[in-house]
Amino acid sequence: MSMLFAIIALGALIFVHEFGHFLFAKLFGVGVEKFSLGFGPKVFGKKVGETEYLLSALPLGGYVKMVGEGEDVELSDEDIKRSFSHKHPLQRMAIVAAGPVFNLLSAWLIFIVIFMMGVPAVTTKVGEVMANKPAAKAGLKTGDLIAAIDGKPVNRWDEFAKIIAEGKIAPLQITVKRGTTPMTFTVTPESSTTKTILGDKVTRPVIGVVAAGDTVIDKFPVSEAFSRGTAQSWTMIKMTVLSMVRLVQRAIPLDTIGGPIMIVKMAGQQAAAGSVNFLAFVALLSVNLGVLNLLPVPILDGGHLVFFGIEVVIGRPVSKKTREIAQQIGLVLLISLMILAFYNDIARMFTGAKL
Template structure:
C-alpha cells in the first residue's frame, strides 16, 4: 500500500506538472501574464509568489491549473495590462497556449520512451520456440531451437520484425535463412491465412507460417537519435491504439468496464514500481499519452473544448457567443462528473471483485 501511494503521488505529480508547465511556458513565451500555477485543486497547502505568479500546491492532487491574466470574461484587467491579457491575444496564440498542455504530455512520452530505449529494452529473439504440426513451417522442416536470421534476404534478429514481414507477405513465397547446430541453410515456404484473435478479442485473418517465439531475449540499446525516433514511433502507436480502443468501446467490442480511475492508476503504479524503475517510467509515459488524448476531447472545460471554440473562431472570424460557451461548459462539466463517477464505480467493483 505504501509503495502504491508513494508511486501514484510521484506519477500524478510529474504528469500534472508537465501538462501545466506546457500551458505556463507557452503563455510566457506569448507575453501573456500568468497569475497562478497550481499542482492540485482546492484549498492551498503551500505556496509562494515569484513576480506576478503564485506557485501553489493544493489539497486535491487529481489535476492542476494555470490561471492566466484576463482568461475569464469576468476578470478585471488594468488598461496598461491589456496587451498581456489572454483574451486580447490573437486566436492562433490562444490556440497555441491551450494545445501546449496536451502537446507537452506527448513530448514527455517521447522523451521517456527514448530514455528507455537508450538504457536498453528486453527484446524477444528470432529463435523458434515451437512449430505447429501441419503448418508451412513444419512442412519446410523448421524445428524448435532454430534461429531465423533472414527472410528473403532481409536480416532479422527480433521476433517482432520477423512477425511483421510474414504478416505483410501477402502469401508470397519467402526464403527463410536458418541457423541450426552452427550451420546455416535456406528453406522456402508460403505463409497461409489463418484466423486468430486481435488484442480486442476479435477474429482476424493474417498470414502465418506456424511458428511461435521462444522465451529468449536480449537487451537492445539504441543511440540517442535512434532512441528519439523509436520513442516517437512508440508514442504514435500507443496514441493510435488508445483512440482505436475508444472506437471499439463505442462499437461495443470493448466493455466500458475496462475504464479505470485514480484507484486503478494507484494500483497499477504500485505494481509497476515493484517491478522496477523502467517499468514505472514506461507506465508514466503510457499514462502521459492517455492524459494528452483525454484533454484533447472536444468537451468544454477540457483543453479540447476550448480548442474547439477557438477553431470555430479561427474559421468564422467571430468569437462563439458567450452564452453558448457557458451552457456548453455546464454540459461539459456534467459529462466530466459523470465520467469520474463511472470510473470510480468501476474501480470499486474491481476492489470488491478482488
C-alpha cells in the same frame, strides 16, 4: 510504494501540462496569478513575483490561473494588457494547446531516452511449434533459432513476425540453427483471422510458431533512438485515438477503462519491473493525457480550442450562454467518465480481474 510511484508519474505529467500553459502565457505577455499542482485546499504555497505556486490537496489535476480569465472580472487598464481574455484568439489557442502538446512532446522525449537506455527485445528462438501447422509440417522444432527468411538474416522475433505477417501465402525458405547446425526448411504460410487489441478482425499469413520469450537488451545511438522514439510516439498517439474511437463504437468494452486505482496498481507493477518499464508507462500516460485533453469536449482544452477557432472564423466570441450550456454538457460527460472509471476499478478489486 505503488501510491508513491503513481504520485511521481501523475505529478510529473501534470507539471509538464500546466507548465506548457504557463510558458506560453508568459510568452504572450499574459499575467499568471496561480500555478497549482492539484485542486482543492492549499497544502503549500509560495508567491514569487506575481504568481503564487501551489501544492493542493487533490492530486488528480492542476491549473494555471491567468489574469482576465472570466468575463465578470474587473480589470484595470494595465491588467487589460496582460489579460488572457483580451489577447488575440490565435494567441489564446496557442496557450491552451501548449498543455496537451507538452504532454505529447514529453512522451516523445521519454521514448527517445528509453531507446538510448536499452529496451528488451525477444530473440528468434522458437518456444512452441503448433501441431498440424505449416512450421510443424515442414519440420521446425521447439528450440530452433530462426536465422534467416529467404536468405535475409533476422535476429529479433518482432522482425521475423513482421516479415511473415506482411508476406504472401507463398513458400518461404526459413533457415534455423538447431544447436550449432544450420538447417533450411520450405514453409508455406496459411491464412488466419484474429482480432486485434482494438477489436478489428485481420486476416494474415501465419506458420504456427510461438516465441520462447528469451530476451536481450538492445541499446541504440542517439540518431537511431531519435527515429525509433519518434515512430513509437506516433504509434502510441494513433493507438490512443483509435482506442477512443473503438470505445465509442463499443468494439472495445467500456469495462476496460481504468481510473486512479488502476493507475496506482500499474505504476507499482511497472516500477517493480524496472526503470525502462516505468518510463514507458509514464510516456503512455502522457500520450493519453495529451490526446484526451485535445478532444473537442467543452471544459477540456480541446473544447476551448473549438470556441476560439469559431471566434477566429466569425470574428467574435461564441455567446456566453452557448458556452455555458456546452460546458455543462462537457462537465456531465467528464463526471460520467470518472464515475465509470472508478466503478471499473472497484469492480476489478472485487472480482479479482487482472489489469
